[in-house]
Amino acid sequence: MNLKLIFTGASLAAVLFIGACFAFTQKYEVENAAPPTSPPPKPSITSPTSNKIADVPLILQNPELNRGCEVTSLAMLLHYYGKEVDKMELADKVAKEPFKEGSYRGNMHQGFVGDMETFDRSGIGVYVEPIIDLTKQYVVEDQLINLTGKNPEDLYGQINQGRPVWVITNAEYKQLTEDQFETWQTAEGTMKVTYHQHSVIITGYDEQFVYINDPLKEEKNIQVNRTDFEQAWIQMGRQAITIAE
Known part of the structure; x- marks a missing residue:
């Protein structure tokens, strides 16, 4: 057991x-x-924080066009795409508005107001709509990208794709005070205008600066404060165009 x-x-x-x-x-x-x-994790997609287009041609508006910044900047944009259109041709072809007719002032949404060539005669400038119509004479409609009303990031998105951007700003590249504007009565209604209006080509950006070709300056890719420049552009109505190849 x-x-x-x-x-x-x-x-x-x-x-x-x-x-x-x-x-x-x-x-x-x-x-x-x-x-x-x-599977390995997908890399996160982030937007670039800087970019610059180095080879945008610089064209000066003076001495021929004292007020011709808008058409001269357009000439830079067209030249970048190999369309060697003279600024004087653009000045001749853009729609025109009289500076004053009766009790009404000219409307920059309709055409260039006043005299473009000399400060000896009255004039001011032109807004984006006549520039769009003018650009369509040189590129097919599908190539023209109207960025008017967009945000600054949309402009930089075009720079990232190698496209310089035509804009309306002011000659100080910063927000203007109210006393630098006046109200005009046009045949289509009232509009606020400033004699500080200017047009340039954006060629690049980074976190601090925007880089521009200014038809009044003899240097390419001038750097200006990014925040100030954005505020100036917004104040002037967020007017901008570019061209797609």
Whole structure:
């Protein structure tokens, strides 16, 4: 009887030992197994924080066009795309409005108001709509991108695609005070205007600066404060265009 108990106890101990070894082996194999494969995480998509187009040609408006910044800046944009249109041709072709007719002033949404060539005669400038119509004489309509009313980031998005941007700003590149504007009565209604109005080509940007070709300056890619420039552009009605190839 005692021998049977001893045998049974020995058998049970052997079974427990084998089971423990098996369990240990299983645990070891699981812990050292290769992890399940999974696709690598996709890189996050972030917008560039800077970009510059170095080869936009610089064309000066003077001495021929004292007030011709809008058409001269357009000439830079067209030249960049290989359309070597003279600024004087653009000045001749853009729609015109008289500076004053009766009790009404000219409307820059309709055409260039007054005299473009000299400060000796009255004049002021032109807004984006006549520039769009003029540009369509040189590019197919699908190529023209109207950025008017967009946000500054939309302008920089075009720079990222290698497209310089024509804009209306002011000659100080910063927000003007209210006393630098006046209200005109046109045949179509009232409009606020400023004699500080100016047009340039945006050629680049970074986190601090915007880079421009100014038809009044003899240096390319001038850097101006980004925040100030954006505020000036917004104040002047967010007017901008570019061209797609």
